[in-house]
Amino acid sequence: MKYTPELIQALIVSEMDNDITPDEKVLLSHILATDSDARRLYQEMHDVLNKPEAAAAMLQLDENVNSQLILDQLGHSKKSRYRKGFGVAVMAMALIGAFVLLNKHKKETIATNQILLSMDNGEVVNLERTDTAIQSGNLSLHNVNKTLKFNGGTGGIGSLSVPAGKFYNLVLSDGTTMMVNSVSKVRFPFQFSGKSREIWVDGEAYIEVAPDIKQPFIVHLPSSEVKVLGTSFNVNTFDGKENVSLITGKVRLVAGQDSVTLSPGKQVNIQTGTLAVSDFKQEQVLSWMKGIYVFDLATMEDVAKILPRWYGVTVVLDPAVRKKMFYGVIDRNQPVNEFLERLKSTEEIDYTLKGNIVTIK
Missing domain, CATH: 2.60.120.1440 (Jelly Rolls)
Structure with a gap:
């Protein structure tokens, strides 16, 4: 299934604002594992939005920008999002503004991390x-x-x-x-x-x-x-x-x-x-019923699909290791970093864990 750029960008912004639901984490992880353009956009947005000036702009938008201006920015970004020369920073700022607007009108719901x-x-x-x-x-x-x-x-x-x-x-x-x-x-x-x-x-x-x-x-x-x-x-x-x-x-x-x-x-x-x-x-x-997941010569791509469901993390998988084979067990009761360390020592891969984002390379 092909996902729209608007959906991918909204998921990325939600994740960076720590307002992403578990189901959205699973979807974002799947998109990043299967779409190279989405991975490139993910990295570009993180690079831009992690800069101090971007954080300041986000704060200013949240406090001072009125809803009509945000809507104007979003409409402009949709029309020219992929036009040659359209800067990533401009696109990111429009997304931030749209995200602020959407949050103000979001319905109150029971936390989606509950049964x-x-x-x-x-x-x-x-x-x-x-x-x-x-x-x-x-x-x-x-x-x-x-x-x-x-x-x-x-x-x-x-x-x-x-x-x-x-x-x-x-x-x-x-x-x-x-x-x-x-x-x-x-x-x-x-x-x-x-x-x-x-x-x-x-x-x-x-x-x-x-x-x-x-x-x-x-x-x-x-x-x-x-x-x-x-x-x-x-x-x-x-x-x-x-x-x-x-x-x-x-x-x-x-x-x-x-x-x-x-x-x-x-x-x-x-x-x-x-x-x-x-x-x-x-x-x-049936291993999942015991709180474990058994992999018998599975690919790293298969492993990357399980981690979001069991740990609620977002996985970014380097294409170079996607088909690398893995044999072992994931224990739901052990922290994700313990599994990643074991994976690193036995499968000759590396990883980074920042917040709820796991990058495997």
Whole structure:
């Protein structure tokens, strides 16, 4: 997917102002890992905005510049952003002004680094607060030991969002259990009804489905769906791919006009509309549930995709080391700098860690 220059610049400015969300960090890291023009812009903006005169200008804009002037600057920068001779400093100042304006009109929201439950009545529950029992109408929520259970709901849809660096457990109304990984979302009904039990997953989750022959269980992924009766499996939709790995039982995956039935120990990968079935290592696929991530001859590009989700950092990867192979483990409970030091000593790479920005070269 090609991202617009305006989006890339807005992400960079948000990061430099320490106002970037975990999801935005993941997106920015992905863009920098795959777009050489974005990496060049990232470095140019850091060079300009880190200068003392740029900091002074930012302060002056924040205090003195009126909204109309900021809008004028932004409009001018959009029209001529890539015109020959248009200085990086001018572009950066326009972006700073636009960023100040956007912040003044930003809606107040619950911090996006929290585990949130959103309901279709508009209510949002922060599941990291100390309350263990929460009442919403006739729905009783029980939030204990990073696990959400509920009862009494007669309808409605819930949406569970797990940010970078965290995980959460969910028990559905039929007894199906789920463990949801970082930077993942699950939509589910508070009470299953009809001929099937259906949920929606974007990210990664391990699911143990409660058996019910009369009411099949369906997991909707961005471009496919998994149909099961009673089984356990892992789904992963990170990085534009969809993987379903079957642990026990049997599942049938449907993607458009194609379908495939899996037996235990098999996984299907969906990419560019093609279904590919292969064996998988269970200890590797499910390692995230233990707070570790196992790499078996992965590229540094693959490693760079995991760090933002687990540590909430932005990764800038030098193209020269992108295809360098890595074998090892990331432990979520260890600081990111410990992993980077181990990486440096074993893989002949170097890195810098400044704030939440990791540069690997």
